[in-house]
Amino acid sequence: xxxxxxxxxxxxxxxxxxxxxxxxxxxxxxxxxxxxxxxxxxxxxxxxxxxxxxxxxxxxxxxxxxxxxxxxxxxxxxxxxxxxxxxxxxxxxxxxxxxxxxxxxxxxxxxxxxxxxxxxxxxxxxxxxxxxxxxxxxxxxxxxxxxxxxxxxxxxxxxxxxxxxxxxxxxxxxxxxxxxxxxxxxxxxxxxxxxxxxxxxxxxxxxxxxxxxxxxxxxxxxxxxxxxxxxxxxxxxxxxxxxxxxxxxxxxxxxxxxxxxxxxxxxxxxxxxxxxxxxxxxxxxxxxxxxxxxxxxxxxxxxxxxxxxxxxxxxxxxxxxxxxxxxxxxxxxxxxxxxxxxxxxxxxxxxxxxxxxxxxxxxxxxxxxxxxxxxxxxxxxxxxxxxxxxxxxxxxxxxxxxxxxxxxxxxxxxxxxxxxxxxxxxxxxxxxxxxxxxxxxxxxxxxxxxxxxxxxxxx
Numbered sequence: 021x022x023x024x025x026x027x028x029x030x031x032x033x034x035x036x037x038x039x040x041x042x043x044x045x046x047x048x049x050x051x052x053x054x055x056x057x058x059x060x061x062x063x064x065x066x067x068x069x070x071x072x073x074x075x076x077x078x079x080x081x082x083x084x085x086x087x088x089x090x091x092x093x094x095x096x097x098x099x100x101x102x103x104x105x106x107x108x109x110x111x112x113x114x115x116x117x118x119x120x121x122x123x124x125x126x127x128x129x130x131x132x133x134x135x136x137x138x139x140x141x142x143x144x145x146x147x148x149x150x151x152x153x154x155x156x157x158x159x160x161x162x163x164x165x166x167x168x169x170x171x172x173x174x175x176x177x178x179x180x181x182x183x184x185x186x187x188x189x190x191x192x193x194x195x196x197x198x199x200x201x202x203x204x205x206x207x208x209x210x211x212x213x214x215x216x217x218x219x220x221x222x223x224x225x226x227x228x229x230x231x232x233x234x235x236x237x238x239x240x241x242x243x244x245x246x247x248x249x250x251x252x253x254x255x256x257x258x259x260x261x262x263x264x265x266x267x268x269x270x271x272x273x274x275x276x277x278x279x280x281x282x283x284x285x286x287x288x289x290x291x292x293x294x295x296x297x298x299x300x301x302x303x304x305x306x307x308x309x310x311x312x313x314x315x316x317x318x319x320x321x322x323x324x325x326x327x328x329x330x331x332x333x334x335x336x337x338x339x340x341x342x343x344x345x346x347x348x349x350x351x352x353x354x355x356x357x358x359x360x361x362x363x364x365x366x367x368x369x370x371x372x373x374x375x376x377x378x379x380x381x382x383x384x385x386x387x388x389x390x391x392x393x394x395x396x397x398x399x400x401x402x403x404x405x406x407x408x409x410x411x412x413x414x415x416x417x418x419x420x421x422x423x424x425x426x427x428x429x430x431x432x433x434x435x436x437x438x439x440x441x442x443x444x445x446x447x448x449x450x451x452x453x454x455x456x457x458x459x460x461x462x463x464x465x466x467x468x469x470x471x472x473x474x475x476x477x478x479x
Contacts, residue, residue: 079445081109084116086478091117094468103454103465106373107473110381110439110447115374124356124370125453128428129315130437131364131371134357136308136394137379138347139323142330145305145390149326151186151241153195154293160208161195161296162289163270165241165263167215167325167335168301169318173243173269174250183306186299188243188266189273194297196277209274210284211267215240216325218336224366233258234365235317238325240335241266245318305393312397312426313405317363324362337361353378367430373451376437381449384439398424398438401470410467419471425450432457436466443477 087107095103106121108114115121127134139147149168156162173188199207220237221230230237233256236246242262244250249257259265267283274281301307304323311319324340327347333339341359348354356375360366383394399405402412402420406427411420425438437451452469455461 079442079447081112081114081446082116082442082444082448082476082478087473087476088117090472090476090478091119091469094465094472095119102456103452104373105450105452105469106377107448107450108374108377108381110384110449113378113381116448118374121374121377121451122356122372124358124372125435126367126430126433126455126457127359127364127369127371127376127453128430128433128435129317129364130376130426130428130435130451130453131359131362131366131369132312132315132320133376133379133383133394133398133426133437134348134359134371135320135324135327135344135362136312136397137351137353137383137391138344139304139327140308140383140391140393141351141388142327142343142347143304145303145393147304147326147330149186149301149322151191151299151301152295153191153297154289154295156208156210156287156289156293159204159206160210160284161199162210162212162287162293163241163267164212164289165215165239165266167240167322167329169236169242169245169322170301170307171243171266171299172250173273183302186301188270188299191297191299192270192273192277194299196274196279198296199279204279206280207274208284209267209271209281210287211241211263212287212289213240213263214288215329215335217334218338222337222361222366224360224368226365226367229365230258232256235321235363236262238318238321238337239263240325242318243269245316308393309397312394313399315406315427317365320363321361348379351382353382364428365430367433367457373437373453376435376451376453377449380437380439380451384447384449395424395439398426400424401467410464411471413464413467416464416467416471418475419467419473422474423470425470427463428453429463430457432459432461434461434463434466436463436470438470440470440474442473443475448473 104120104123104125107117150166151168151171152164154162168186170185172185236242236258239262243266246258246262249255271281271283307319325335328335328339328343331343333343345354345357356372359369383391399407401407401423423440425436428435433455435453439449441447450473452466
């Protein structure tokens with residue numbers, strides 16, 4: 021069966037390359053050294069296509085009536101629950117199909133598309149998040165969190181499927197060197213998490229999210245996303261107090277570097293405090309590729325707060341939501357988006373399918389190359405991230421390798437939003453949002469809809 025699927029994918033890709041012949045080529049899959057995607061994508065390089073809008077303008081726009089006939093056939097009965105749906109032309113943003121396309125629905129993790137596009141637009145793809153150590157009062161030093169959840173205490177791993185994360189051990193080595201130069205042999209490590217404000221959980225989150233390890237309590241200082249066992253991916257448990265745990269780890273690393281250190285208390289570092297060391301996160305583009313591919317809730321919340329900080333808003337859930345929607349409004353795609361968090365865990369978020377499709381088409385536009393990571397980060401159907409094990413049935417295989425989309429799943433809700441080239445080489449943006457939060461939803465029904473878009477030669 022797998023061989024048959026790969027053969028179909030190969031034929032589909034050959035058809036796509038024929039349509040794109042003579043057009044400028046730009047790889048949508050990220051470069052290997054920057055890509056946080058699984059090795060399967062890097063090995064296959066399955067999506068090397070024409071520039072999104074070049075290909076979109078190269079093929080003919082599908083006939084709306086023909087596309088509707090195909091999609092309505094799949095939506096008849098709507099056995100997976102109430103589905104809101106929209107398909108638009110990525111170039112013109114003309115609506116080609118809609119079923120309650122302007123009605124808000126629970127977006128789940130497709131919220132991360134709105135967060136990502138807003139962050140890239142507000143901060144730029146090269147933005148990095150710094151973690152610093154500065155001189156404190158007396159002999160104390162202060163570990164200052166900037167909001168980088170990928171800060172790690174683990175040793176660098178050769179062949180890792182992500183760019184190098186900021187190293188807590190490297191920060192300890194820098195700090196120890198500076199302290200030794202000043203003749204300091206013993207210190208207390210205080211910590212500063214004042215970069216963030218407000219509660220650690222968002223409005224609309226379920227009580228089980230933190231105990232179940234969906235993410236750590238949101239904090240400006242977290243090491244290894246607050247995981248209790250970062251070396252064991254099967255263990256989701258998170259620490260109760262990420263800043264305190266990070267400070268304990270840093271004090272131990274500093275002691276290992278020859279400075280007797282103990283963890284201290286929460287404080288606020290003086291603005292003009294001398295810096296003893298600093299490490300930086302991967303670029304925002306790399307963080308966004310990762311958070312979209314793997315649907316990483318911790319990174320999504322951190323990125324949303326970076327938007328708030330960049331816009332001078334409080335770095336809280338409310339401030340981040342206001343900043344994200346404000347940036348999207350300035351880009352002309354804010355209508356129909358109301359959120360309480362950056363990850364989509366809030367069951368009270370509301371976004372219309374039309375809004376999601378507009379956000380995706382904006383990110384694909386040649387007029388906004390700074391947004392490209394929002395496209396390259398979306399999983400490839402049948403190959404990467406949250407879509408790696410989907411698009412393997414006879415009803416959905418036509419979309420394998422040709423659909424890039426962000427998934428979303430909450431209890432009784434399933435969503436899918438992304439891009440697909442149709443059979444004529446026209447780039448289309450879509451959003452399918454199923455479920456009312458009460459009954460089970462089959463996400464594979466949404467895969468079938470996206471596959472129908474990708475295989476449509478709708479004339």
